[in-house]
Structures are given as C-alpha cells and as structure tokens.
Amino acid sequence: SQSYKIVVVGGGAGGCSVAAKFSSLLPKNHVAIIEPNDTHYYQPMWTMVGGGMKKLEQSGRPMSEVLPKNARWIKERASEFFPKENRLVTASGEEIHYDYLVIAMGLQLDYDKIKGLPEAFNTPGVCSNYSTLYVGKTLESLKNFKEGNAIFTFPNTPIKCAGAPQKAMYISEEYLRKHNKRDKANVMFNTSLGAIFGVKKYAEALEKVVKERNIAVNFRHELVEVKPDTKEAVFRLLDDPAGTTKTFKYEMLHVTPPMSSPALLRANKQLTNEAGYLEIDKSTLQHVRFSNIFGIGDCTSLPTSKTAAAVAGQNKIVFDNLRLLMDGKKLSKKYDGYTSCPLVTGYSKCILAEFDYDGKPLETLPINQAKERMTSFFMKKELMPQLYWKLMLNGWWNGPSTIRKILHLGTGH
Numbered sequence: 001s002q003s004y005k006i007v008v009v010g011g012g013a014g015g016c017s018v019a020a021k022f023s024s025l026l027p028k029n030h031v032a033i034i035e036p037n038d039t040h041y042y043q044p045m046w047t048m049v050g051g052g053m054k055k056l057e058q059s060g061r062p063m064s065e066v067l068p069k070n071a072r073w074i075k076e077r078a079s080e081f082f083p084k085e086n087r088l089v090t091a092s093g094e095e096i097h098y099d100y101l102v103i104a105m106g107l108q109l110d111y112d113k114i115k116g117l118p119e120a121f122n123t124p125g126v127c128s129n130y131s132t133l134y135v136g137k138t139l140e141s142l143k144n145f146k147e148g149n150a151i152f153t154f155p156n157t158p159i160k161c162a163g164a165p166q167k168a169m170y171i172s173e174e175y176l177r178k179h180n181k182r183d184k185a186n187v188m189f190n191t192s193l194g195a196i197f198g199v200k201k202y203a204e205a206l207e208k209v210v211k212e213r214n215i216a217v218n219f220r221h222e223l224v225e226v227k228p229d230t231k232e233a234v235f236r237l238l239d240d241p242a243g244t245t246k247t248f249k250y251e252m253l254h255v256t257p258p259m260s261s262p263a264l265l266r267a268n269k270q271l272t273n274e275a276g277y278l279e280i281d282k283s284t285l286q287h288v289r290f291s292n293i294f295g296i297g298d299c300t301s302l303p304t305s306k307t308a309a310a311v312a313g314q315n316k317i318v319f320d321n322l323r324l325l326m327d328g329k330k331l332s333k334k335y336d337g338y339t340s341c342p343l344v345t346g347y348s349k350c351i352l353a354e355f356d357y358d359g360k361p362l363e364t365l366p367i368n369q370a371k372e373r374m375t376s377f378f379m380k381k382e383l384m385p386q387l388y389w390k391l392m393l394n395g396w397w398n399g400p401s402t403i404r405k406i407l408h409l410g411t412g413h
C-alpha cells in the first residue's frame with residue numbers, strides 16, 4: 001500500500017492542471033496522479049480534426065510529458081473508492097491512501113446506448129468528432145458525400161462542450177458549399193433539446209446562422225438507432241407519447257453520443273448525486289459529505305456547461321480552497337460558474353460564448369462576442385491549443401477573468 005498527501009484521479013484537463021499546481025507547492029512525490037492512458041488529448045481540437053483543419057496527431061501528447069514531473073504517476077485505472085477510510089483501490093488491487101483527494105475523471109461516452117452503434121461506424125457516412133476512433137470519418141464522409149441528408153445529432157443527456165455538435169455541422173455545411181455539393185445536401189440538426197443553445201444572447205445569434213444557411217432544426221429528436229444497411233437513423237420524438245419514432249434516411253450522420261459520469265464513480269452512492277455526478281458544492285468545489293475530497297471538471301455536479309474553459313475557471317478555486325483547508329482555515333474562494341464555448345461556424349468564423357451559472361454573458365473582450373468573427377476563430381484554432389499545453393496543463397492558466405477585468409476597466413460592466 002502507498003500513501004500520499006494528495007491523490008488526483010484522472011490526468012485530463014482538470015487533474016493535470018490541479019496536480020501541476022500542488023506539485024510545485026509540495027515536496028517531490030507528495031502528489032500522486034492516477035491515470036491509465038498513454039496519451040493526453042486536447043479534445044477541443046477534434047472539432048477542427050473533423051473538418052480537416054488539424055490532424056488527429058496534433059491533438060495528443062504523451063501523458064509522460066504533460067503530467068507534472070514532481071508528482072508520482074500511477075499508470076492505472078482507479079477501481080473503487082472508500083471515502084470514509086481515505087483510501088482507494090486501483091485495477092491491479094493496489095491500495096492508495098490519501099490525506100486529500102481530487103476527483104477529475106471526466107465523462108464516459110455511451111455510444112452503445114444507441115442501437116446499431118458502435119458497429120455502424122464501420123459503414124459509410126457514420127462519424128463522430130467525440131472519439132479518436134471515429135473523428136477521422138467526419139472528413140471522409142464529407143469527401144464521399146454525394147446527395148441526401150447530412151444529419152447532426154445531440155443526445156438526451158448532458159454532454160461536454162454542448163456547442164460541439166453544432167460546430168461539426170457548420171463546418172460540414174461550409175465544406176459542402178465549397179465543394180459544390182451544398183445544393184444536393186439537406187443539412188439538419190436533430191437535437192434532444194428544445195432550444196439551440198442555453199444562453200439567450202448566443203441562441204439568438206445561432207438562430208440567425210441556421211436560418212441564413214438553410215439548416216433545418218428538429219427539436220426534441222433523440223437518436224435511438226442507426227440502420228446502416230438501409231442508411232436510416234431512427235429518432236424518438238421526446239414530446240410525443242412514449243415510443244413514437246421518426247426515421248430519416250442519411251447520407252452522412254454525425255453522432256454525438258449520450259454521456260454519463262464514469263460507471264465506477266456512479267457505483268459509489270456516497271460520492272455522487274442522484275444523476276451519478278460527483279456531488280460538490282457549486283461555489284467551493286468541496287465534496288458535500290467528505291471535506292477532504294474536491295472535484296473538478298466534467299464528472300462533477302456543477303450546474304454549468306462542461307468545458308475545458310470551465311475547468312480553467314475551477315482549478316485555482318480547488319487549489320486555493322484546498323490550501324485553506326490544509327491550514328485549518330475557512331474556505332473562501334468561490335467559483336461563479338464561468339464557462340466558454342467557441343462556437344465555430346465554419347472554416348474562418350466563430351461566436352465566442354462565455355457565461356456564468358446564471359447564463360449571464362461574461363465576455364473577455366470589450367466587443368460583442370456573439371458576432372461571428374475571424375479573430376475569435378483565430379483564437380480558437382491557434383491560441384487556445386498553446387494556452388492549453390503551455391499554460392493550463394502547467395497550472396498557470398486560471399481562465400480569462402483577470403484579463404476581462406482589465407479590459408473592462410471603466411466601462412461599468
């Protein structure tokens with residue numbers, strides 16, 4: 001059995017950035033990170049990979065290079081938590097004891113909840129930017145597109161980067177136009193939701209975009225089955241009596257899978273809420289029942305949109321509050337729900353949504369970010385990856401709130 005001051009579960013955006021902060025504060029190997037994967041992916045780049053603007057290889061780096069050198073990397077999967085005993089067990093049966101635990105396990109993709117998947121990914125036209133396995137098929141499907149429906153789905157669960165299903169669609173729509181196939185295509189967004197976006201300001205901007213570009217939006221349509229033999233996709237109509245479905249032919253089908261909190265986390269009812277997410281205080285990010293446990297990112301109950309930008313806004317809160325706890329002081333740092341979604345609308349433009357828990361826009365730049373802009377696109381495509389690899393993963397990026405305050409000095413908002 002091993003013992004550490006701080007154990008971090010998950011070496012993704014949240015785990016890596018929090019571990020980096022504590023590793024520079026504490027002596028060598030006082031922090032351990034449990035993470036089974038060899039490669040750390042910058043997932044936001046997959047939207048660009050799907051459109052052929054970046055290569056998949058550019059989105060990954062060896063885990064060994066991004067995890068903090070001063071921390072012990074336990075290259076395993078955590079398999080069971082014993083929060084009352086301040087310990088957990090890994091897949092190989094190793095016992096790990098901790099004083100403090102940070103859980104950053106992300107979300108699990110549930111492609112198999114859709115009948116016919118994942119097998120149908122081996123057939124023409126079915127693709128998904130959400131997985132390294134299927135993101136390459138997005139561009140392939142666009143290249144091979146002849147005529148018919150190009151359908152983009154949004155599942156009936158919370159997902160990471162709620163804007164990404166639409167980004168895939170806007171890029172694809174522009175691709176089809178550029179390659180003189182747009183008049184043969186019927187582009188549609190079949191979403192389980194009842195609105196195009198959760199924040200009014202950006203929803204209004206996106207409603208204009210879909211209208212201008214002749215994209216059909218079908219609300220409350222949940223993908224339940226893919227039939228590759230007949231190239232049909234079956235949707236459940238969520239507002240109709242249970243069981244009512246509607247079938248669409250597809251030439252291209254971009255699937256955003258249902259997602260859930262990782263099964264192993266959900267299995268521990270002491271740690272999670274009804275929906276299975278790690279139950280933490282929305283301001284302090286401390287667990288509601290175990291004071292020495294904190295959470296960050298997609299696996300948590302935080303009622304904000306799940307993004308890397310949100311993780312950037314959370315990591316200093318976890319760091320500061322956990323240090324206060326170690327010093328026996330009152331937790332005083334509060335997360336405001338900051339999140340951001342760069343809504344890429346094609347090969348050169350982007351709406352840069354930023355907002356808080358109340359759905360109130362919290363824009364960094366003193367310009368209207370709901371407008372499609374090339375500057376926002378450039379930030380998303382070129383600056384964000386640098387910001388992520390060089391600053392965020394080293395614990396040096398806490399989101400743009402300081403920049404926002406400076407740029408808004410004197411403007412009164």
Ligand code: FAD
Pocket residue numbers: 009010011012013014015034035036037042043044045046047076077078079104105106107129130160161164262264296297298299306307308309310311340341342
């Ligand atoms: P992750 O980064 O997913 O990391 C979770 C880690 O936990 C993984 O490394 C995993 O291996 C590990 N893990 C899981 N189970 C275990 C276990 N049992 N034991 C140990 N380790 C475990 N965000 C933005 O801000 N802007 C964007 O434009 C954007 N676009 C996106 C586009 C796409 C297509 C996708 C997929 C995501 C996008 N995101 C975007 C979202 C962003 O990638 C996530 O919100 C972010 O990575 C969440 O960080 P996390 O640490 O919570 O989870």
Ligand code: UQ1
Pocket residue numbers: 044308309312340341342364384385387388392399400
């Ligand atoms: C951000 O901080 C971040 O994390 C590094 C992202 O993930 C890739 C983002 O997409 C965005 C938009 C932000 C917010 C940063 C600025 C400068 C607006």
